[in-house]
Amino acid sequence: MSNPFFQPPSGTDLPRYAGVPSFMRLPYLKPDDPRRADVDIGFFGMPWDGATSNRPGARHGPRGLRDASTMIREMNRATGQTPFKTANCADLGDVAMSPVDQDEALAAAEGFVSAMLAQNIRPFMAGGDHLCTLTVLRALRKLRGEPFGMVLLDSHTDLYPPYFGGKTLTHGNPFRQAITEGCLDPARCVMAGMRGTSYNNEDFQFGYDHGVRIMAIEECMELGWRTVMAIAREVVGKGPAYVSFDIDFLDPAYAPGTGTPEVGGPNSFEAIQCVRALRGLDIIGADLVEVSPPFDPSGNTEWLGASIMFELLCAMQP
Ligand code: MN
Ligand code: MN
Secondary structure, eight states, X not given: OOOGGGSOOOTTTSOTTSSSOOGGGOOBXXXXXXXXXXXXXXXXXXXXXXXXXXXXXXXXHHHHHHHHHTTOOSOBTXXXXXXXXXXXXXXXXXXXXXXXXXXXXXXXXXXXXHHHHHTTOEEEEEESSTHHHHXXXXXXXXXXXXXXXXXXESSSOOOOOOGGGSOOOOTTOHHHHHHHTTSEEEEEEEEEEEOSOOSOSHHHHHHHHHTOEEEXXXXXXXXXXXXXXXXXXXXXXXXXXXXXXXXXXXXXXXXXXXSSOOSSOOOHHHHXXXXXXXXXXXXXXXXXXXXXXXXXXXXXXXXXXXXXXHHHHHHTOO
């Protein structure tokens, strides 16, 4: 399958820095474009950081990632894959999310994803803060009718209780909510890279109580990433699984442009190796979240995020 319409223009015909930016220079299709029917994997942005607990700015993530992603070329030389030739990929634009009304924003996001799923498009979301992921999980759960597994690469579990004593959803608790709502099968969920200071241990405890395999950074570094990912594959198994990648999984030396950085994490190459190890899983959707361009003056975090997106796109294909 190699549809010429869905190929990015060659950088040898049109320089990669030229033109109107879209994710990986793919065609941009509006919601009513009939060619959406032919899309296999759809990139889209959730420009929203209304659930951020500390440094904001992830609302600018999709635009920054789009721009940086124009540097991506067609071939993954390490894996031998040409992912735009083996799947029809497109940029489906951004969800219109209210910056001031959380309920409205989350409902719009879930509706956007549901419309994609109805067209049999595999979702690839660029955040936005990590609460955006909950809307993708909810839409997938409604479509599939049963919970699924997940691989989370993040420096946090995002299993925290609500802050400030309220019922608030934040970017610190999308997966607690997703497990509570029955979107995720916790026994088929694995989380790796956790580190940093914490308010308490309630997030880990929630994970342990529900059977989530949490691999804190000490375990990851002791075992090595190859073993970590072998364990991740074992936990997730052959069934359908979602992959969520929080850019703060990386050490802030490599990815400073994010809301809640935690020191002592993997480097860029190790993170890429982790993503490559996911190939062959039944990946039903993926995201790259928490890139905050205002905290990324060098642009390195955006570029790293775009590069991880490309590796994830490859991991989603045979
Ligand atoms: Mn997160
Ligand atoms: Mn995080």
